[in-house]
Amino acid sequence: MGEGNHIVGNAFSSYLIVISGSNAPTLHGNLVGLSVDGTDITTSRGISFNTTDNIVIGNLDDNLRNYVAGIDNLAALSITNGSGIDVVNNYIGAGIVDTHTVGNNVTGVSTSGITNFTFEGNLIGGSTGQGLILGGISNVGTIVSNLIGVEPDGVTAFGNSSYGINITSSTVTATNIGGVGAGNIIANNGSSGIRTAQSSF
Secondary structure (H helix, E strand, C coil): CCCCCEECCCCCCCCCEEEECCECCEECCCEECECCCCCCECCECCEEEECCECEEEECCCHHHCCEECCECCCEEEEEEEEEEEEEECCEECECCCCCCECCECCEEEEEEEEEEEEEECCEECCECCCCEEEECCCEEEEEECCEECECCCCCCECCCCCCCEEECCCCCEEEEECCCCCCCEECCCCCCCEEECCCCC
């Protein structure tokens, strides 16, 4: 799936975008759940990838990031059972204007059973649930340079109602959260910034 799509308000019981059993899909430069100018919510569904490998969601070019906000069911972005997952420079909960925070009436990003994954440079804020969930048998991952619970300036509060990052399973292994010069900013969330179901990962 390419870029420049405006996807809102379709009558469907689960997600607006569903990609299943595919290989190497790319999703960038799209507005999901927002008005055409990327500011106002339309009350909508999110994005789902299932049993899909080598996914690229977003782009380091700010003009090609995805904006996903105004989502009111399930999760803004759900990724289940895949390998080679890159989620880069997306705004989950914020509109195109940096000061226009919209939020999602659900968890921001929910994952389960993913391997070889990277979450880098994303903004996840304003969710009524959790910011980012890692669950299932997930391993070999990197979570760096994300803003979770703050606006794009990295300071102004834009918290998620529950955990910033929630590692729900003891089978999440070999996952690095932060790094030298690539730390995450996790603040203003309704519960712990990082919660894990195990003592080390």
